[in-house]
Amino acid sequence: MPPGRDRQTLVKVASLYYLDGRSQEDIARTLQTSRSNVSRMLAAAKAQGLVQIRVLDLGARDGDLEGALRVRLGLDPVRVTAFTPGESQLEQVGALAAEWLDEALVDGQSLGVSWGSSLKAMTAAFATDRPRAVDVVPLVGGLSSSASLVSGQELVRSLATAVGGTYRYLHAPALLRSAAARDALVTEPAIRAALDAARAVDLAVVGLGAAGLGSSAVVLEQLELGTEDRARFEAAAPVGDTCCRFFDAEGRAVLGAVHDQVLAVDLDDLRRVPTVVGVAAGAEKAAGVLAAVRGGIVDGLVVDSRLALALLDRAAAAGA
Numbered sequence: 629m630p631p632g633r634d635r636q637t638l639v640k641v642a643s644l645y646y647l648d649g650r651s652q653e654d655i656a657r658t659l660q661t662s663r664s665n666v667s668r669m670l671a672a673a674k675a676q677g678l679v680q681i682r683v684l685d686l687g688a689r690d691g692d693l694e695g696a697l698r699v700r701l702g703l704d705p706v707r708v709t710a711f712t713p714g715e716s717q718l719e720q721v722g723a724l725a726a727e728w729l730d731e732a733l734v735d736g737q738s739l740g741v742s743w744g745s746s747l748k749a750m751t752a753a754f755a756t757d758r759p760r761a762v763d764v765v766p767l768v769g770g771l772s773s774s775a776s777l778v779s780g781q782e783l784v785r786s787l788a789t790a791v792g793g794t795y796r797y798l799h800a801p802a803l804l805r806s807a808a809a810r811d812a813l814v815t816e817p818a819i820r821a822a823l824d825a826a827r828a829v830d831l832a833v834v835g836l837g838a839a840g841l842g843s844s845a846v847v848l849e850q851l852e853l854g855t856e857d858r859a860r861f862e863a864a865a866p867v868g869d870t871c872c873r874f875f876d877a878e879g880r881a882v883l884g885a886v887h888d889q890v891l892a893v894d895l896d897d898l899r900r901v902p903t904v905v906g907v908a909a910g911a912e913k914a915a916g917v918l919a920a921v922r923g924g925i926v927d928g929l930v931v932d933s934r935l936a937l938a939l940l941d942r943a944a945a946a947g948a
Contacts, residue, residue, distance in 0.1 A: 633672055641666060642673040688712065689724065693936040697929065700943050701921050705732070705905065705928040708936045717932040721909040722749025725930040728905070729754065729833065733791065735761045737830040740893075741783055742767045742871045744835030744843060746907040750930075751787045759792025767826045767834065768871045768892035769802035798822040800891050802872050803850050807888035814891070826893050832901045834926065836908040838916040839866040839874060847872050848886070857885035868916020870906065870925065871898070877915065879923010899924050906930070914938035 641659070644650045645666075652670070656663045673679045688710035697706045707728050709720040729750065733739065739762050741747060766784045781797055788795035800819050804810045813819055837844035847869065853861060864882040866874040871892045874882040881887060881895045898904050906926035908917050911934040918939055920926045931939070 633669060635676070635678070638669055638673040638676065638678055641669045642679045645670055646679060688720075690933050690936070693933055693940075696940055697936055700940060701918075703921065703928050705930075707930040709932045711933040717909045717934065718745060718749050719753070721746060721907060721930055721932050722751075723753040725750040725833065725905075725907045726753040726755070728930060730756050730758075732831065732903075733760045733762055738763045738765055738825065738828065739787075739791075739793075740765050740767045740826055740829035740832035740834075740901065741787060742832075742834040743783055744837070746835045746909055747783055747833065750833070750907060751783050751790060754787065754790040756791065762788075762791055762793035763825075764788040764791065764793055764795040765825050765829055766796070766798045766822070767829075767832060767898075768890075769798050769800045796822060796825060798826070798891075802891050803847065804889045804891060805852065807885065810889055810891055819891075823891075823893065827897045827900070829901055830903070832898065832904045834870045834898070834904060834906055836906040836913060836917050836920055836926070837869045838913045839868055841912060844869050844874075844916075848874075851886060851889055853885055860884045861886045867919050868913070870895075870920060875916075875919055875923060875925065877919050877922075879919045879921075879925050895923070895925055898926075903927050908935060911935050911938040914942050918942050 641655060644655050644658070645652065652663050652666045656666045659666070690708045690710045693708040694706050697703050697708065705728060707724045709717065709724050712720065725746070741764060764784050764787050766781060770781045784795045784797065798819065799822070800813050804813070814823065861874070861882060861884060865876050866882045867877050868875055872890045873892065873895050874886055875895060876882060879895070904926045905928040906917060906920055907930045909932045913935060917929065917931070917935065921929070
């Protein structure tokens, strides 16, 4: 085997090129070799099966479902992935959301983002050849390091880098043990300024959850509500959440400790943002997503075809 062509080196070179996005010339400088040798090592990595390249039409759309949602629910914008058996709906939704965002962003705007798996997929898929002078702003404080939660701080930085813009952090946890702790934090000038910036964004992209499922259940668990507060929460019949704010079937905020212990924009703040787009995947989120639409929390949606069909079914059953 030629020098530098062992498996470990080939994996390292392939990782630098395909995962880190570094150029062959940059890799050659790092490894103190020639660019042509790096090219040969990449070819060898593919030949040995260490690299597998798939080309997916993740941006494929279902125009009929988009039209139906636009008319039935009054959404604008609306994007629905085409049904593709065997492919990840989350990845498809993320790619479609990234495509829409690339079209929508304009120099000088401020963009608010929440957190979650759908926005992580959108950020991972975002690619542009037109960097935009935009400011990316978190709508919610930092979240737990739990694997079930995808930190908004991480997404803010990654998305701003992909867009080519600037970003700011909200240096405080999203979930507090008491309302007093939250109230104390919001008096801090830096935190107050970050929340003011979040309320003033031109465009917001938010993840939408279903109460009791997935990361929404984790948020509730980490709030550590007492027996009375938990009973009050359940009595409000929550169906969904966004930015760690829970709401009922009409999109009305669920108040009490579950609201007072959260450091984030609230639902009325979102309603005042000119354009808010919800991103979600999975038919199990239909009740929560429909409530967000009914309550005027979101103006548009990027969803998969299964969720779109479930939304239409629920809307028809309710006469919406």
